[in-house]
Amino acid sequence: MTVKIFDTPEVQDFLNTVAGFDQEGGSERAKQIMHRLLSDLFRLMDDYDVSAEEFWSAVSVLNALGNGTQFGLLAPGLGFDHYLDMRMDAADRER
Incomplete structure (x- = not known):
């Protein structure tokens, strides 16, 4: 099963929330770095079809x-x- 959901609005909204873009204060640079890091990891999970077992092993x-x-x-x-x-x-x- 190859599921690619990275580019969906739901995932993009989730990334913005997790990175803290919806929160006042904090370092804008840290938020941008976190967003990029999480985006790259989420895309990797899509691209390599990472299983739950592989994820939890890591x-x-x-x-x-x-x-x-x-x-x-x-x-x-x-x-x-x-x-x-x-x-x-x-x-x-x-x-």
């Missing part, structure tokens, strides 16, 4: 990392810190 991994105060190991394990270094190096080269 949640279990994140819970295990968080309970063991090991969540910080996920960032370098997935290359986030290296990517940030690459971005800073590219910015330095542009100066």
Whole structure:
């Protein structure tokens, strides 16, 4: 079963709510980043037809990392810190 609902008004309204666009105050940039992050994840779930079992398995991994105060190991394990270094190096080269 391949269900694609990302572009529906219901999902788009939900994303705006979850990102906090319907709330006063807070950081507009943080809201935009959260909206983009959630949008990308929701689209991924549509594109790869992520099952409930796959989703909850990923949640279990994140819970295990968080309970063991090991969540910080996920960032370098997935290359986030290296990517940030690459971005800073590219910015330095542009100066």
